[in-house]
Amino acid sequence: MSKDFEQQLRDALQPVDPEEGFDQRVMARIAQERSRSRTKITRWASVALAASVLFVAVLGAHQWQLRREQEGLEARKQLIEALRLTGEKLDVAYQAVNRESSLPADDGSGA
Amino acid sequence: MIMRALFKHTILALCGVLSLCANASAADGQLKIPEFAGLADKAAESVIITLDPSLLRLAARFLDPADPQDAAAREAIAGIKGIYVRSYKFDADFAYPKADVDLVRKQLGAPGWQRLVEVRSRKEQQNVDIYLLVEQEKANGLAIIASQPREFTIVNIVGSIDMRKLHELEGQFGIPKLEIEEKK
Numbered sequence A: 001m002s003k004d005f006e007q008q009l010r011d012a013l014q015p016v017d018p019e020e021g022f023d024q025r026v027m028a029r030i031a032q033e034r035s036r037s038r039t040k041i042t043r044w045a046s047v048a049l050a051a052s053v054l055f056v057a058v059l060g061a062h063q064w065q066l067r068r069e070q071e072g073l074e075a076r077k078q079l080i081e082a083l084r085l086t087g088e089k090l091d092v093a094y095q096a097v098n099r100e101s102s103l104p105a106d107d108g109s110g111a
Numbered sequence B: 001m002i003m004r005a006l007f008k009h010t011i012l013a014l015c016g017v018l019s020l021c022a023n024a025s026a027a028d029g030q031l032k033i034p035e036f037a038g039l040a041d042k043a044a045e046s047v048i049i050t051l052d053p054s055l056l057r058l059a060a061r062f063l064d065p066a067d068p069q070d071a072a073a074r075e076a077i078a079g080i081k082g083i084y085v086r087s088y089k090f091d092a093d094f095a096y097p098k099a100d101v102d103l104v105r106k107q108l109g110a111p112g113w114q115r116l117v118e119v120r121s122r123k124e125q126q127n128v129d130i131y132l133l134v135e136q137e138k139a140n141g142l143a144i145i146a147s148q149p150r151e152f153t154i155v156n157i158v159g160s161i162d163m164r165k166l167h168e169l170e171g172q173f174g175i176p177k178l179e180i181e182e183k184k
Helices: A004-014 A020-100 B004-028 B053-061 B066-078 B098-107 B165-169
Strands: B047-049 B080-089 B113-121 B126-135 B137-149 B151-159
Touching: A020 B047, A020 B053, A020 B066, A020 B080, A020 B113, A020 B126, A020 B137, A020 B151, B047 B053, B053 B080, B098 B137, B098 B151
Parallel strands: none
Antiparallel strands: B047 B080, B080 B151, B113 B126, B126 B137, B137 B151
């Protein structure tokens, strides 16, 4: 009984030669799998690269905006200061002209 | 010989071009303000303002129209191409190079510049000169040179200056009401 079974098993598991072209098919499949995984990696890398570029662009734009805003506020401050100084000097001239026109005789200042 | 003549002509042509450039600069109302190198270190207080057209435009964008001072400033700078200010205050008398200030004053002798006000106060040792660059009955530049023993200020405003708008700045930046008659 057990001998019969053993024989049956041996018959069933006896080495069989693969079909013709089996190795080529296996190699082609391996190559296909490799290429598929490479495509996947490339796709992910592209997505990651695009995301990084977008992030850098957004960050750059934000930084540029911040810098521009700082420059704008500084320019505004300078403009106000320039107008204030201009006004101050015009005021000096105005006061002198006014003083001069209100005095009948020369008091040592002239305009 | 030919090379020397060619060199001479090239130099002369270059001088001509440079002179034309210098005239163009004088014509647009921008003065050549000296660098005043190292003066900021010596000064107790210094104000150096250089607002070229692009910076002026940028500054204008940051002026709040709801703020009366900002609104007045916006009105005042319409038509103005540049504002250049150099102002220094010192702890000692005449610590600044008077020659450099005179150099600026000399430029105002160029055609077109007209002295509007000249103040010489012996008592306060204060000199203030206000010049306008008048072209075709329009003020295209303003220069103020104010000097005292311990301070001097040079203001150069380039561009079309509307004296009426400057007039409207009264009360905004301490600018008084100027009795300026407009030419018609």
